[in-house]
Amino acid sequence: MRETIAQARDTVDGTAVGERILAGDLALQFLLFGETRLELIETRAAGFSMPKLKDGETAVIGHLVIDVDDLENTKAELTRRGIVLQGERKTDEVHYIFTAPQTTFGVTLQLMEHKRCGTGA
Known part of the structure; x- marks a missing residue:
C-alpha cells in the first residue's frame, strides 16, 4: 500500500x-x-475476494464509494427505487452502507456520510 x-x-x-x-x-x-x-x-488474509462475475471471472472494481450529505435520505430514495441495501456501519466519523451489486448494475456502491463535514452529492 x-x-x-x-x-x-x-x-x-x-x-x-x-x-x-x-x-x-x-x-x-x-x-x-x-x-x-x-x-x-x-x-x-486468504479468503478475501472480489465479487464473482459470470463464468468464474472476478470483478476488477469491487465497489465504488459515493460521498453523500444525508445518508438517511439517500437510503430512503434507493429503497424506493428497489435497490437492496446491506452492511450498514456507523462510527463517530462516518456512517455508510453498501448496495447489493445485483441491484446496482453489478457493482457494489458504498454510500458514505462523513460526520464532520458535508462533502457529498
Missing part, C-alpha cells in the same frame, strides 16, 4: 487522506485526487 500511495503522489498528485484504517483482515487508506476520493484496500 505504501508503494501505491507513493506512485499516486508522484504520478497524479494524489495525497493520502486521514490515517490508515485497520479493520480486521483489511487495511484501508483513502487517497484524494482533486475532488475524487479513492479507497485503497489491502487484504491481510
